[in-house]
Amino acid sequence: MQDEYQLDYFKENGFVRKTCPKCKTNFWTRDADTEFCGDPPCVSYSFIGAPVFKKEYDISSMREAYLSFFEKHGHTRVDRYPVIARWRDDIYLTIASIADFQPFVTSGLVPPPANPLTISQPCIRLDDLDAVGRSGRHLTTFEMMAHHCFNSRGNEIYWKDRTVELCDTLLADLGCDLKAVTYKENPWAGGGNAGPSVEVMVGGLELATLVFMDLKQVKGGSIEIKGETYEKMDNYIVDTGYGLERFVWASKGSPTIYDAVFPKIVSELMDLAGIEHSIDNPEYARMFSQNARFAGVMDISGQANLLQLRKKVADTIGTTVEKLQKLMVPVESVYAITDHSRCLAFMLGDGIIPSNVKAGYLARLVLRRTLRLMKELDIREPLIEIIEMQIKNFPEYPEFRERLDTIREIVALEEEKYADTIERGTKLVKKTALHFKDKKEKMPLGELIQLYDTHGIPPEITREVAKEAGVEVELPDTFYSLVAKKHSKAQEEETEGLTLDLPLTRKLYYEDSEQTEFSAKVLEVIENKIILDRTLFYPEGGGQPADHGTLSMEDYVANVADVQNMNGVIVHETDSDIGFKKGDAVKGKIDWERRLAHMRHHTATHIVNESAKAVLGKHIWQTGAQKSTDRARLDLTHFKRITDEEFREIELLANRAVMKNQPVYIDWMDRIEAEKKYGFVLYQGGVPPGKEIRILRVGSDVEACGGTHVSNTGLIGPIKLIKTERIQDGVERIEFSAGEAAVKRMQERDELLNKASDALRVSPEHLPDTVNRFFDEWKEFKKENERLKAELAEVRVKAMMGDAVEINGLKVLSKKIQHADVEELIKAATEFSKNDDVVAILASESGGVKIVVAAGARAQKLGVNAGAIVREMSKLVGGGGGGKPGIAQGGGTDAARIEEALERGVEMVSEKMK
RNA sequence: GGGCCUGUAGAUCAGGGGUAGAUCGUUGCGUUCGCAACGCAAAGGCCGCGGGUUCGAAUCCCGCCGGGUCCA
Numbered sequence: 001m002q003d004e005y006q007l008d009y010f011k012e013n014g015f016v017r018k019t020c021p022k023c024k025t026n027f028w029t030r031d032a033d034t035e036f037c038g039d040p041p042c043v044s045y046s047f048i049g050a051p052v053f054k055k056e057y058d059i060s061s062m063r064e065a066y067l068s069f070f071e072k073h074g075h076t077r078v079d080r081y082p083v084i085a086r087w088r089d090d091i092y093l094t095i096a097s098i099a100d101f102q103p104f105v106t107s108g109l110v111p112p113p114a115n116p117l118t119i120s121q122p123c124i125r126l127d128d129l130d131a132v133g134r135s136g137r138h139l140t141t142f143e144m145m146a147h148h149c150f151n152s153r154g155n156e157i158y159w160k161d162r163t164v165e166l167c168d169t170l171l172a173d174l175g176c177d178l179k180a181v182t183y184k185e186n187p188w189a190g191g192g193n194a195g196p197s198v199e200v201m202v203g204g205l206e207l208a209t210l211v212f213m214d215l216k217q218v219k220g221g222s223i224e225i226k227g228e229t230y231e232k233m234d235n236y237i238v239d240t241g242y243g244l245e246r247f248v249w250a251s252k253g254s255p256t257i258y259d260a261v262f263p264k265i266v267s268e269l270m271d272l273a274g275i276e277h278s279i280d281n282p283e284y285a286r287m288f289s290q291n292a293r294f295a296g297v298m299d300i301s302g303q304a305n306l307l308q309l310r311k312k313v314a315d316t317i318g319t320t321v322e323k324l325q326k327l328m329v330p331v332e333s334v335y336a337i338t339d340h341s342r343c344l345a346f347m348l349g350d351g352i353i354p355s356n357v358k359a360g361y362l363a364r365l366v367l368r369r370t371l372r373l374m375k376e377l378d379i380r381e382p383l384i385e386i387i388e389m390q391i392k393n394f395p396e397y398p399e400f401r402e403r404l405d406t407i408r409e410i411v412a413l414e415e416e417k418y419a420d421t422i423e424r425g426t427k428l429v430k431k432t433a434l435h436f437k438d439k440k441e442k443m444p445l446g447e448l449i450q451l452y453d454t455h456g457i458p459p460e461i462t463r464e465v466a467k468e469a470g471v472e473v474e475l476p477d478t479f480y481s482l483v484a485k486k487h488s489k490a491q492e493e494e495t496e497g498l499t500l501d502l503p504l505t506r507k508l509y510y511e512d513s514e515q516t517e518f519s520a521k522v523l524e525v526i527e528n529k530i531i532l533d534r535t536l537f538y539p540e541g542g543g544q545p546a547d548h549g550t551l552s553m554e555d556y557v558a559n560v561a562d563v564q565n566m567n568g569v570i571v572h573e574t575d576s577d578i579g580f581k582k583g584d585a586v587k588g589k590i591d592w593e594r595r596l597a598h599m600r601h602h603t604a605t606h607i608v609n610e611s612a613k614a615v616l617g618k619h620i621w622q623t624g625a626q627k628s629t630d631r632a633r634l635d636l637t638h639f640k641r642i643t644d645e646e647f648r649e650i651e652l653l654a655n656r657a658v659m660k661n662q663p664v665y666i667d668w669m670d671r672i673e674a675e676k677k678y679g680f681v682l683y684q685g686g687v688p689p690g691k692e693i694r695i696l697r698v699g700s701d702v703e704a705c706g707g708t709h710v711s712n713t714g715l716i717g718p719i720k721l722i723k724t725e726r727i728q729d730g731v732e733r734i735e736f737s738a739g740e741a742a743v744k745r746m747q748e749r750d751e752l753l754n755k756a757s758d759a760l761r762v763s764p765e766h767l768p769d770t771v772n773r774f775f776d777e778w779k780e781f782k783k784e785n786e787r788l789k790a791e792l793a794e795v796r797v798k799a800m801m802g803d804a805v806e807i808n809g810l811k812v813l814s815k816k817i818q819h820a821d822v823e824e825l826i827k828a829a830t831e832f833s834k835n836d837d838v839v840a841i842l843a844s845e846s847g848g849v850k851i852v853v854a855a856g857a858r859a860q861k862l863g864v865n866a867g868a869i870v871r872e873m874s875k876l877v878g879g880g881g882g883g884k885p886g887i888a889q890g891g892g893t894d895a896a897r898i899e900e901a902l903e904r905g906v907e908m909v910s911e912k913m914k
Numbered sequence: 915g916g917g918c919c920u921g922u923a924g925a926u927c928a929g930g931g932g933u934a935g936a937u938c939g940u941u942g943c944g945u946u947c948g949c950a951a952c953g954c955a956a957a958g959g960c961c962g963c964g965g966g967u968u969c970g971a972a973u974c975c976c977g978c979c980g981g982g983u984c985c986a
Contacts, residue, residue, distance in 0.1 A: 891969030
């Protein structure tokens with residue numbers, strides 16, 4: 001690895017290689033007197049108050065200076081990608097510029113959009129959320145300016161020397177003193193790749209990282225970095241990252257990155273929060289400068305570390321931690337809000353819908369955190385106003401302004417939801433707190449975790465509310481990591497794909513989607529799995545199930561039950577292992593009805609998606625879909641429930657699209673070209689691998705799709721939407737049927753309707769009214785019934801009182817009442833036992849044996865226990881029972897022994913009286 | 915993708931195998947010139963839906979539907 005950094009460029013330009021005495025890493029510098037590597041904590045920030053470039057830049061002028069510099073040096077400028085990584089299924093957010101080109105460009109499968117290229121890619125990282133605002137340098141959202149160069153053996157554009165040279169020249173162009181620059185050696189590894197890398201340090205600030213990615217992770221590889229083993233790759237990539245915000249900061253030398261990057265919004269927010277932010281006041285600026293310097297050299301995650309930082313800063317500027325805290329906390333919150341609102345502008349602007357899962361959850365996390373900070377500062381301005389400020393501040397992203405109406409609605413809804421959660425939470429906390437107050441205990445940690453984990457109530461709020469109720473809580477520093485621990489990580493299972501050393505199967509289903517029969521040669525037979533040289537059988541994929549059908553040879557036929565695509569080799573699984581062998585010529589026949597139903601549902605899915613977008617808005621994005629022969633479902637990102645009206649409208653539009661009988665266009669296109677032409681909407685149904693992708697166009701819907709489709713929309717037949725379902729917050733599912741399945745569904749519904757109206761002897765039109773009337777009447781009868789039972793009970797009591805037997809001063813009544821249900825028995829028994837000295841033992845036979853015993857107050861005092869009596873009696877009739885001493889009920893199945901049970905009941909009372 | 919919580923009167927919620935409750939609100943009566951306040955009374959429940967267990971389910975179990983929330 002050492003040799004990797006022996007660049008000619010360094011040698012020719014008078015660099016010397018030194019080893020940092022503190023961290024022991026090697027670095028290159030033009031100034032032989034430089035002692036340390038230039039990276040905190042070995043050195044601290046020196047650029048604050050001493051800008052490193054010859055003039056000040058803001059975000060847009062810095063970005064432009066960078067991009068045009070690289071354009072001038074032979075690079076093509078490429079548009080930014082969205083912050084939500086739509087083209088990836090392994091990460092939610094775009095975390096680096098290279099993420100734009102993973103995995104297919106970096107793997108060499110797909111050529112880059114340009115080579116070499118330069119880009120300024122907005123990135124979002126939420127790892128250090130707590131440090132944002134406090135450290136003076138952390139941001140959730142930043143633009144990674146980069147130049148990338150994709151080399152392969154025999155086709156090298158440029159590699160290490162040229163990369164360092166470009167960096168050096170750029171810094172020189174910006175007026176940076178090159179003697180102050182150090183290139184620190186620091187091998188990089190991540191996401192299965194690795195390579196040598198240098199960090200570019202100026203004034204104690206890491207301005208850029210130049211990564212030379214030429215290794216891939218291989219088990220037992222010969223090169224070891226950070227505990228993993230790697231091998232050289234055939235393609236090797238220049239992956240650079242220049243922090244736009246850091247360049248701006250370095251150009252201004254302001255106390256914090258926030259004051260450098262968004263001075264206007266910071267000052268507006270300070271006004272709203274009523275904070276005097278006099279960054280020109282040297283004393284004030286010194287406080288934040290010192291803070292940033294110290295924070296630059298230490299880890300400030302966790303309360304303990306933060307306190308340590310506060311202490312250091314307080315000591316240097318000669319104040320107390322308390323005073324410092326009071327001054328800094330609100331300002332830090334404003335910084336954080338500024339950053340977070342920018343993050344939200346990007347997230348929502350790029351179409352993330354807040355939700356409780358996936359990327360949507362991250363958006364909600366940031367949004368709620370921002371609201372919390374605003375509340376602490378008592379900023380009454382609606383959040384959307386601040387986000388709008390940000391959006392207006394980015395003239396370079398006009399796409400955000402187009403979405404403003406939707407963003408407004410989303411933010412308003414989210415604010416409402418959060419307020420609800422807090423309100424609900426506060427009540428719950430109060431209740432919980434009172435519970436512990438009664439017990440005179442502290443509220444335990446487990447309770448705090450529970451409140452946060454299941455109800456989303458931040459522990460700080462719990463503490464506050466509990467305090468008001470006079471209950472202390474136990475809140476350790478490590479709270480959030482304790483929560484994280486509770487969610488034990490479910491290890492992701494690696495699905496081991498069967499790798500077959502066979503030629504790729506020719507996909508006849510792509511060549512002619514109307515064909516039902518074909519001939520092919522058997523290439524391999526593994527148990528009941530058959531691999532052919534060509535096939536019409538569509539393998540399961542893209543939410544479309546596998547084709548079924550038969551494979552046959554002269555005298556035998558095998559049913560194909562499943563078909564899978566193993567990296568281009570299509571495997572037919574048959575339900576028996578009758579004897580095909582290598583080299584056999586077979587005939588295949590697919591179950592056309594099944595296939596046609598799939599094709600209809602698949603094309604219909606695209607149409608419903610398009611219709612939903614037209615009705616609900618541009619933010620609609622497919623997050624999943626599944627087809628079958630009789631129905632299909634489509635999951636869409638949407639921030640509220642689909643109304644009945646919208647539902648009908650979507651159905652109508654979908655059927656209109658069918659009736660227009662539009663052609664369905666299928667083209668194989670170069671991936672990069674397709675992305676350029678249509679954008680990432682292509683990947684709604686998933687991200688297909690490969691250089692060439694199959695593009696399907698129906699009406700205005702364009703998607704990368706590997707499924708089989710009908711050739712014209714008219715062939716779909718009717719589309720019947722069945723229902724919507726909210727599978728997650730922010731994700732709506734539409735279920736529908738198409739073609740014959742739709743007709744069947746409609747018929748089924750008609751039948752239900754007919755059956756229902758037949759049952760009530762009315763026509764379907766009158767069904768709703770009639771049902772309502774019946775329901776109302778049913779409720780009335782129920783009430784009346786209850787009233788009558790109560791009356792009946794009274795009458796029965798009067799009539800039967802005379803039959804009571806005296807036992808030691810108690811009146812014991814034991815009686816079988818024909819056909820009375822439990823309720824009647826209870827009512828009668830209760831009525832009896834209103835008399836203190838009465839014990840009523842009642843039984844009936846209605847759907848088995850029912851027994852009710854009630855004892856008056858005096859009887860109970862004398863030891864009569866209704867529960868005990870019922871238990872014993874019920875045992876006799878083959879059941880069980882129980883209740884309270886005053887009233888109990890039970891029963892069994894053996895009606896023949898009712899009399900016996902009643903006798904036993906009386907006997908038990910007299911036993912008590914002895 | 916993986917968890918956790920939750921659904922009871924118009925609203926907020928208790929209860930948690932054995933006769934469905936409280937508070938507020940509503941209506942009526944009383945008090946008042948009238949209102950507020952107060953006193954008394956009443957109406958208002960498929961205990962989310964469907965299965966299962968049980969003599970008996972609002973309560974336990976399973977599934978579905980709805981709402982909430984955390985993590986990756």
